[in-house]
Amino acid sequence: MNLPPLIQSFVLHFGEMGSHWGINRTVGQIYALLYVSDKPLNADDIVEAIGCSRSNTSMALKELQAWRLVKLQHLPGDRREYFSTPDDVWAIFKTLAEERQKREVEPTLTMLRGAILETPGSDAERHAQARMNEMYQLIELVTKWFADIRDMDVDTLQKLMKLGSQVQKVLQFTQSLSRLTSRDSGKEE
Amino acid sequence: MNLPPLIQSFVLHFGEMGSHWGINRTVGQIYALLYVSDKPLNADDIVEAIGCSRSNTSMALKELQAWRLVKLQHLPGDRREYFSTPDDVWAIFKTLAEERQKREVEPTLTMLRGAILETPGSDAERHAQARMNEMYQLIELVTKWFADIRDMDVDTLQKLMKLGSQVQKVLQFTQSLSRLTSRDSGKEE
DNA sequence: TCAAACTTTCAGAAATTACTGAAAATTGGA
DNA sequence: TCCAATTTTCAGTAATTTCTGAAAGTTTGA
Numbered sequence: 388m389n390l391p392p393l394i395q396s397f398v399l400h401f402g403e404m405g406s407h408w409g410i411n412r413t414v415g416q417i418y419a420l421l422y423v424s425d426k427p428l429n430a431d432d433i434v435e436a437i438g439c440s441r442s443n444t445s446m447a448l449k450e451l452q453a454w455r456l457v458k459l460q461h462l463p464g465d466r467r468e469y470f471s472t473p474d475d476v477w478a479i480f481k482t483l484a485e486e487r488q489k490r491e492v493e494p495t496l497t498m499l500r501g502a503i504l505e506t507p508g509s510d511a512e513r514h515a516q517a518r519m520n521e522m523y524q525l526i527e528l529v530t531k532w533f534a535d536i537r538d539m540d541v542d543t544l545q546k547l548m549k550l551g552s553q554v555q556k557v558l559q560f561t562q563s564l565s566r567l568t569s570r571d572s573g574k575e576e
Numbered sequence: 577m578n579l580p581p582l583i584q585s586f587v588l589h590f591g592e593m594g595s596h597w598g599i600n601r602t603v604g605q606i607y608a609l610l611y612v613s614d615k616p617l618n619a620d621d622i623v624e625a626i627g628c629s630r631s632n633t634s635m636a637l638k639e640l641q642a643w644r645l646v647k648l649q650h651l652p653g654d655r656r657e658y659f660s661t662p663d664d665v666w667a668i669f670k671t672l673a674e675e676r677q678k679r680e681v682e683p684t685l686t687m688l689r690g691a692i693l694e695t696p697g698s699d700a701e702r703h704a705q706a707r708m709n710e711m712y713q714l715i716e717l718v719t720k721w722f723a724d725i726r727d728m729d730v731d732t733l734q735k736l737m738k739l740g741s742q743v744q745k746v747l748q749f750t751q752s753l754s755r756l757t758s759r760d761s762g763k764e765e
Numbered sequence: 766t767c768a769a770a771c772t773t774t775c776a777g778a779a780a781t782t783a784c785t786g787a788a789a790a791t792t793g794g795a
Numbered sequence: 796t797c798c799a800a801t802t803t804t805c806a807g808t809a810a811t812t813t814c815t816g817a818a819a820g821t822t823t824g825a
Binding site: 391392393394396397400404406407408409422423424425476477480490491494495498499501502505507508509510511512514515516518519521522525528529531532535536538539543545546547548549550551552554555557558559560561562 | 580581582583585586589593595596597598611612613614665666669679680683684687688690691694696697698699700701703704705707708710711714717718720721724725727728732734735736737738739740741743744746747748749750751
C-alpha cells in the first residue's frame with residue numbers, strides 16, 4: 388500500500404472496522420479508498436493502492452455493487468471499468484440503511500411473523516411467543532419510523548436532526564394544541 | 577438441541593443472524609434463548625438447551641455481559657449463576673444502540689477528527705480531507721440526534737415513532753409559526 | 766472472425782475465528 | 796482451613812472465511 392498518510396490511515400481504519408461491521412477487510416478498504424478519491428478508479432488502480440490481488444478486488448467490487456455503495460462508470464476512450472462512490476453522504480447513508488433493512492431486518496420479521504402465528508403447546512411456548520411479539524412490535528415500529536425518515540428530503544432531515552431533543556418539546560406543544568382545537572379527539576391508540 | 581419447535585427456530589435464526597451482525601453463533605443463540613425464556617437459566621441449562629460446550633457458554637455469557645444484554649442473578653439456596661435478559665424491549669434496544677455507538681462509531685469519529693486536523697500535502701489529500709469532513713459532520717449529527725432520542729422516556733418515544741412522517745409536517749408547521757412570531761430570527765445555522 | 770484488453774470464476778492455500786476438553790481458579794459453606 | 800461445587804482460562808483443533816494465481820470468460824474494435 389502506497390498512499391498519502393492521511394488517506395492510508397482512513398483506508399486502514401475502514402479495513403479494521405469492516406470486521407465489526409459485516410464486511411471483510413478488502414471490501415472496507417476499497418470502499419474507503421473510493422470514498423475519498425477525487426476521481427473514479429479502475430480495478431488496477433485499486434490493486435496498486437491497496438496491495439491486494441486483482442481477483443480479490445473483483446470480488447470486493449462485486450459485493451460493494453450488491454450493496455449499491457459504489458457506482459460503475461466508463462471513461463471515454465477507455466475500456467476499463469471505473470468505480471466511485473456517490474457524492475452525497477446522505478444518499479450513501481440512506482442506501483446503507485435500506486440494504487441493512489432488507490438483509491438483516493426483513494428476514495427476522497418474517498421468522499417472527501411465522502412463529503407468532505403458531506399455536507403454542509405449553510406455557511413456555513406461550514411465554515416465548517409473547518416475547519417474540521414484543522420484539523416484533525418494536526422492530527416494526529422502529530422500521531416504519533426509519534423508513535419515513537429516510538424518505539424525507541435532505542433539508543428537512545437536517546433541520547430535524549439539528550433540532551435534536553427539541554423535537555420532544557415541539558411534539559408536546561403540538562399535541563396540547565391539537566387537544567385544545569380538535570373536537571373528535573378523545574383517546575387515540 | 578432439544579427445545580420446543582417454536583423456540584428452537586427462534587434460537588437458530590438468531591444464531592444465523594449473528595454472523596450478519598458482529599456476534600458468533602453461540603452468542604446469538606444464547607441471547608435468543610434467554611430472551612424468550614420465562615425464567616432465568618444457569619450455564620448448564622444453556623448447555624443442555626443449545627448443545628454447545630460448557631466453556632463456550634462461559635465465553636458467550638461473558639461477551640453478552642460486556643454488551644450489557646444479559647443480567648446476572650442468584651437464586652436463593654443455589655450457588656450457580658442465573659442469567660436473563662431485561663424485560664423491557666425498549667431498554668434492550670437502547671442498550672444495543674449505546675454499545676454499538678461506543679464500539680463502532682466513537683473510534684471512527686476519533687480517527688476522523690485526527691485526520692481532519694492534519695495539514696494536507698497535496699490536492700488529493702485536500703480532497704480526501706474534505707470528504708472525511710463531510711462524513712464526520714454526518715455521523716456527528718446523526719449520533720447526537722440518536723442520543724437525544726435515546727434519552728426520551730418510552731411513552732414520548734413511542735408516540736414520536738407512531739407519528740412517523742407526520743413529524744415532518746409538525747416541524748414545518750412549527751417552523752412557519754416561529755418565523756411569524758419571532759423577531760430576532762433572520763438566518764439561523 | 767480474431768486478438769487484445771479487460772473481468773470473473775474457482776480450487777486450493779493462508780489466515781482468522783470459533784469451539785472443545787482438560788486443567789486451573791474461584792467461591793461458599795462446613 | 797479444607798472440600799466440593801461451579802466458573803474461567805487456555806492451548807490445541809475444527810470450522811469458516813478470506814485471499815490468491817491460474818484459467819476461463821467476455822467485450823470491443825479491426
